[in-house]
Amino acid sequence: MTLQNGQQLGRYRIEAEIGRGGMARVYRAVDTVLRRTVALKVLLPNLALDAEFARRFEYEAITAANLRHPAIVTIYDVAQIDDWRFIAMEYVTGRTLYAVLRERGALGLGLAIALIAPVADALDHAHRQGAVHRDVKPHNILIDTGGRVLLTDFGIAHAPELVGGERITRAGIFMGTPEYISPEQASARTIDGRSDLYSLAVTAYEIIAGSIPFSGTTSELVTAHAQQPAPPISQGATDLPPELDVVLSRALAKQPERRYQTGSDFVAALRDVSRRYGMPLATRTHLAALTRVLPEAASAADASAVSRARVARIQSASPLTPAPPATGAAPVRAPVAAAPVAMTVPQTTVLVVVSVIVLLTLAILLGYARFAADDPVTATATPDAAVMRTSHSPTRPAPATPALRPSPAAATATATVPPEPSPSATLEVWTVVPPVWPTATPEPTATPEPTATPEPTATPEPTATPEPTATPQP
Secondary structure, three states, X not given: OOOOOOOEEOOEEEEEEEEEOOOEEEEEEEEOOOOEEEEEEEEXXXXXXXXXXXXHHHHHHHXXXXXXXXXXXXXXXXXXXXXXXXXXXXXXOEEEXXXXXXXXXXXXXXXXXXXXXXXHHHHHHHHHOOOEOOOOOHHHEEEEOOOOEEEOOOOOOEOHHHOOOOOOXXXXXXXXXXXXXXXXXXOOOOOOHHHHHHHHHHHHHHHHHOOOOOOOOHHHHHHHHHHOOOOOHHHOOOOOOOHHHHHHHHHOOOOHHHOOOOHHHHHHHHHHHHHHOOOOOOOHHHHHHOOOOOHHHHHHHHHOOOOHHHXXXXXXXXXXXOOOOOOOOOOOOOOOOOOOOOOOHHHHHHHHHHHHHHHHHHHHHHHHHHHHHHOOXXXXXXXXXXXXXXXXXXXXXXXXXXXXXXXXXXXXXXXXXXXXXXOOOOOOOOOOOOOOOOOOOOOOOOOOOOOOOOHHHHOOHHHHOOHHHHOOOO
């Protein structure tokens, strides 16, 4: 059962559902008495009947209402009407950090510091009051259109009056989000503010690298956070300074006493790395730009057909480029003007390669044409055999034609060749089989000299010596 748009819940008129979680749904509503927009967090009806969840829901309102801080969402009211339990709180016009990371991926160190610093300050304030959030994650960090960063959702927080007192966590129920829990939470140990700082370090890791340190099933995540060291962030991003591995390794230490003891210490260490390497820090203008949905991401949400490669190209653009100031009442859903399309490096490389190939092809064709003009070769075929007729240019002398003696057979063969219409042939026509260039080098066939040496046959002199026959004189 859900609340419908326009439905009245006491002094609040429901306008739209803007979020939901495991315990409650969040609606945008109007306070008809004070005439302001608020966010109503309404406990699910099936959980409202559970006394434990009802008490936890009430403690969230009490805890957050007593934590007055610029980076903590303000609580206005807590009430129950009929079966509906709800909290009225400040309405933030903007987006969650989770939505921004899903759209843009890694944001870099400059934006990470700007996003983490207010949350770390808010957690330090809560810890001084004895409250522990226990569910720090990008889903509970809001960015408004003015560039403010706020922490929300103290639904499973330890209220100060509950430390060492009443237990409101039912045995066997996992509290927290597996991807961001601290080793103390994973091992069911006693927690304090340093547990929140571990979850904040996991969030910072995701902002910088675009991914969380561990992934897998719930049991695998719990085991990893409790026992395995986080992989160095430089493994997935080689352009990051190595000192960042040292800072995050300390912030993600398994033992709380080895971590940074306050959020401000953690942020100071990150700022020291960025200052040492000359990395610019983001301003509120840059943070406000994150609340604007990229045109490509908006079309992907509507049609689910945006190319992953194009989103990566958009993400590769510098996130620190100042964006124009927000305009309109609801700039979160208003598309921004498309920036001038800049040709990327791969596109430029492709064009250069194609241009070079075209130029080389033209040069080869032109050279071939000039060569053909200087040394033309034409071939004609007769019905009996292929005959090649060649006219040689002055730049390359024709091969010497051996002195061949036409045979009677050749004479009869040439008689069958039809006369050429053009008398410009420079070679006498010979029958050549096979017709392979050059035909003018039939030296083996042109050596009839052995046949022209019939001298042994012309030596009948032994036959002219019949003198022994004239010896009958005795």
